[in-house]
Amino acid sequence: xxxxxxxxxxxxxxxxxxxxxxxxxxxxxxxxxxxxxxxxxxxxxxxxxxxxxxxxxxxxxxxxxxxxxxxxxxxxxxxxxxxxxxxxxxxxxxxxxxxxxxxxxxxxxxxxxxxxxxxxxxxxxxxxxxxxxxxxxxxxxxxxxxxxxxxxxxxxxxxxxxxxxxxxxxxxxxxxxxxxxxxxxxxxxxxxxxxxxxxxxxxxxxxxxxxxxx
Amino acid sequence: xxxxxxxxxxxxxxxxxxxxxxxxxxxxxxxxxxxxxxxxxxxxxxxxxxxxxxxxxxxxxxxxxxxxxxxxxxxxxxxxxxxxxxxxxxxxxxxxxxxxxxxxxxxxxxxxxxxxxxxxxxxxxxxxxxxxxxxxxxxxxxxxxxxxxxxxxxxxxxxxxxxxxxxxxxxxxxxxxxxxxxxxxxxxxxxxxxxxxxxxxxxxxxxxxxxxxxxxxxxxxxxxxxxxxxxxxxxxxxxxxxxxxxxxxxxxxxxxxxxxxxxxxxxxxxxxxxxxxxxxxxxxxxxxxxxxxxxxxxxxxxxxxxxxxxxxxxxxxxxxxxxxxxxxxxxxxxxxxxxxxxxxxxxxxxxxxxxxxxxxxxxxxxxxxxxxxxxxxxxxxxxxxxxxxxxxxxxxxxxxxxxxxxxxxxxxxxxxxxxxxxxxxxxxxxxxxxxxxxxxxxxxxxxxxxxxxxxxxxxxxxxxxxxxxxxxxxxxxxxxxxxxxxxxxxxxxxxxxxxxxxxxxxxxxxxxxxxxxxxxxxxxxxxxxxxxxxxxxxxxxxxxxxxxxxxxxxxxxxxxxxxxxxxxxxxxxxxxxxxxxxxxxxxxx
Numbered sequence: 184x185x186x187x188x189x190x191x192x193x194x195x196x197x198x199x200x201x202x203x204x205x206x207x208x209x210x211x212x213x214x215x216x217x218x219x220x221x222x223x224x225x226x227x228x229x230x231x232x233x234x235x236x237x238x239x240x241x242x243x244x245x246x247x248x249x250x251x252x253x254x255x256x257x258x259x260x261x262x263x264x265x266x267x268x269x270x271x272x273x274x275x276x277x278x279x280x281x282x283x284x285x286x287x288x289x290x291x292x293x294x295x296x297x298x299x300x301x302x303x304x305x306x307x308x309x310x311x312x313x314x315x316x317x318x319x320x321x322x323x324x325x326x327x328x329x330x331x332x333x334x335x336x337x338x339x340x341x342x343x344x345x346x347x348x349x350x351x352x353x354x355x356x357x358x359x360x361x362x363x364x365x366x367x368x369x370x371x372x373x374x375x376x377x378x379x380x381x382x383x384x385x386x387x388x389x390x391x392x393x394x395x396x397x
Numbered sequence: 398x399x400x401x402x403x404x405x406x407x408x409x410x411x412x413x414x415x416x417x418x419x420x421x422x423x424x425x426x427x428x429x430x431x432x433x434x435x436x437x438x439x440x441x442x443x444x445x446x447x448x449x450x451x452x453x454x455x456x457x458x459x460x461x462x463x464x465x466x467x468x469x470x471x472x473x474x475x476x477x478x479x480x481x482x483x484x485x486x487x488x489x490x491x492x493x494x495x496x497x498x499x500x501x502x503x504x505x506x507x508x509x510x511x512x513x514x515x516x517x518x519x520x521x522x523x524x525x526x527x528x529x530x531x532x533x534x535x536x537x538x539x540x541x542x543x544x545x546x547x548x549x550x551x552x553x554x555x556x557x558x559x560x561x562x563x564x565x566x567x568x569x570x571x572x573x574x575x576x577x578x579x580x581x582x583x584x585x586x587x588x589x590x591x592x593x594x595x596x597x598x599x600x601x602x603x604x605x606x607x608x609x610x611x612x613x614x615x616x617x618x619x620x621x622x623x624x625x626x627x628x629x630x631x632x633x634x635x636x637x638x639x640x641x642x643x644x645x646x647x648x649x650x651x652x653x654x655x656x657x658x659x660x661x662x663x664x665x666x667x668x669x670x671x672x673x674x675x676x677x678x679x680x681x682x683x684x685x686x687x688x689x690x691x692x693x694x695x696x697x698x699x700x701x702x703x704x705x706x707x708x709x710x711x712x713x714x715x716x717x718x719x720x721x722x723x724x725x726x727x728x729x730x731x732x733x734x735x736x737x738x739x740x741x742x743x744x745x746x747x748x749x750x751x752x753x754x755x756x757x758x759x760x761x762x763x764x765x766x767x768x769x770x771x772x773x774x775x776x777x778x779x780x781x782x783x784x785x786x787x788x789x790x791x792x793x794x795x796x797x798x799x800x801x802x803x804x805x806x807x808x809x810x811x812x813x814x815x816x817x818x819x820x821x822x823x824x825x826x827x828x829x830x831x832x833x834x835x836x837x838x839x840x841x842x843x844x845x846x847x848x849x850x851x852x853x854x855x856x857x858x859x860x861x862x863x864x865x866x867x868x869x870x871x872x873x874x875x876x877x878x879x880x881x882x883x884x885x886x887x888x889x890x891x892x893x894x895x896x897x898x899x900x901x902x903x904x905x906x907x908x909x910x911x912x913x914x915x916x917x918x919x920x921x922x923x924x925x926x927x928x929x930x931x932x933x934x935x936x937x938x939x940x941x942x943x944x945x946x947x948x949x950x951x952x953x954x955x956x957x958x959x960x961x962x963x964x965x966x967x968x969x970x971x972x973x974x975x976x977x978x979x980x981x982x983x984x985x986x
Binding site: 316317321322326330367371 | 441
């Protein structure tokens with residue numbers, strides 16, 4: 184395992200160095216969050232907070248089923264990523280379960296991405312999230328991703344507070360078919376109906392959703 | 398004062414599935430078509446989006462999508478000797494309203510009837526002799542054959558993108574499909590939906606008993622599909638909110654997802670919503686319709702003249718419109734004379750519940766409205782009825798459509814109806830029970846009919862439709878015989894307790910059964926026993942076509958929508974290629 188993890192770290196390092204930024208450490212981190220570093224940490228952060236500017240998603244508090252499935256799919260080729268494919272292939276099934284459980288047990292970060300949308304973009308993002316658009320036959324994102332994209336355990340990942348760049352790149356990969364691990368081609372069908380402006384609007388919308396209960 | 402509008406070629410009353418398809422075809426052929434819809438406009442976005450669309454209290458209990466029975470109920474009685482009373486809350490059946498009609502809230506179960514069904518009277522006589530049937534049954538042939546309809550079944554299934562597995566392609570039996578089905582020209586447009594765990598258990602048990610299980614044909618699609626109209630549909634996500642709800646995912650085939658956008662884009666078509674049609678107007682000869690009169694959403698009375706009138710409402714409302722308009726002779730059960738309202742039939746629904754130990758997890762909530770596993774070994778005339786004293790049958794299947802919290806709570810017989818004992822039983826059995834549906838045929842009987850109520854009127858002052866119906870003994874016997882067969886399957890699945898619930902009389906309107914109301918404007922070859930000819934044209938007023946499940950002389954062992962779609966395309970072909978080229982009677986009386 185150490186050998187494998189070492190090679191993964193090498194792959195991950197340039198990314199981590201290029202985008203090194205102070206991690207937003209949530210207060211009241213659980214013991215699980217303080218556990219020995221997983222190989223994921225270099226990019227996804229010690230607390231699973233991700234690196235928004237580098238398209239690296241938050242994974243803290245994401246459902247374990249979802250995270251495990253993504254690792255499986257990076258390995259089997261139904262989801263493509265130059266970094267994650269090699270990572271996932273190097274992990275045993277047990278390890279995939281272990282890391283999925285680890286990050287799912289971490290508290291979901293409550294610091295939304297800064298607002299970067301114009302009023303028109305925000306309105307469009309909100310429309311796609313809550314209502315969908317009959318003109319392009321797209322249903323509301325929240326239909327599956329839960330109220331304001333908070334996620335639905337087992338079924339759909341959270342989008343709230345997620346990196347805008349990551350959401351946009353995920354939508355692009357569905358559009359281009361490099362990601363094809365969606366049940367019933369649902370996300371591919373939806374993403375293909377969205378244009379570039381829609382992708383920016385809806386990604387930016389979810390990124391700024393603040394789930395803080397303060 | 399009634400305002401008279403500019404004449405159009407065609408008026409379509411009711412813009413549901415039938416109305417959308419007919420209007421689309423005729424508008425595309427160059428005719429000016431007006432669609433009159435009593436309900437409101439609605440689309441997948443925004444009206445069908447969740448979480449609002451998953452409101453079980455609003456849609457399941459309070460029937461938000463149904464015909465407004467504070468303004469327009471139906472009256473009901475079991476027998477002609479009783480006084481009918483208005484149905485103030487829909488329970489037994491659920492006629493929809495609004496753009497897209499009842500299909501918006503359907504389950505997507507998309508069947509063909511079998512060749513035998515269209516010649517039921519003839520085939521029954523041939524196989525069992527002419528004295529086999531109870532004397533008061535009025536079953537009859539349809540005037541069309543399965544072969545007439547096959548290309549139209551095919552076209553309808555490809556419009557919807559129906560997900561299924563063929564059992565018989567051009568006479569060749571296909572493994573995995575229904576070997577009893579009549580030959581189809583090609584396979585379904587999309588493969589079957591994923592099999593539910595309860596379906597897998599049913600498949601194994603039914604196979605062990607020598608039956609022929611197959612996947613239920615579903616118009617909640619198994620994969621993305623683009624239909625011949627260019628409409629794109631998505632795959633179903635198994636949310637378990639089909640029947641009584643609309644689909645938020647563009648995954649259920651309804652007018653909004655398969656054809657309405659194409660129709661609405663055609664400038665030859667004009668949709669008017671909130672329009673309550675009062676009657677079809679006839680000229681002084683009573684043999685020719687001049688158009689319709691309706692009251693619009695702001696209360697104005699308007700006359701829309703038209704050369705051709707199509708009634709494409711829910712079956713019950715088609716019949717009522719003919720009665721309100723004086724088209725055809727109303728049926729009189731005392732004499733057996735007259736045709737409008739005759740041969741009203743329904744569906745004879747029975748259930749079997751199989752209860753398992755708590756280590757068997759059924760997960761009923763992961764479901765679509767049509768992802769069951771079935772057998773047709775006891776449907777229609779697929780088994781020998783000699784000595785049984787009835788005709789007809791049912792498909793039997795593990796048809797797990799939902800596990801919704803308010804309505805779905807199977808408990809074994811003997812459970813208290815309320816209180817702590819009931820709650821404990823619900824918790825214990827919710828996730829460990831398999832429900833079978835026995836979807837039984839319904840024969841027409843002399844005493845069962847529809848007419849206008851002599852007392853009660855709707856919000857516009859028009860007489861309500863009156864339903865006089867009870868289950869014929871034929872169907873009660875059928876339900877008892879088949880429920881025993883289904884109980885054997887439940888036992889073969891290894892259930893620790895199996896409870897059969899065969900349909901028994903009297904028929905009650907206060908308990909949900911199914912919305913498959915049929916007959917009342919039946920089709921046929923003889924104007925003395927049918928309202929419309931084989932092309933669904935009124936025998937009495939040839940420029941009126943009536944299209945609906947009201948055309949069925951009796952109801953078969955399957956859900957009626959597939960056959961209605963086939964009849965719709967069959968009638969459109971006659972309209973486009975025969976009637977509109979040379980208006981007049983298509984069949985001489």
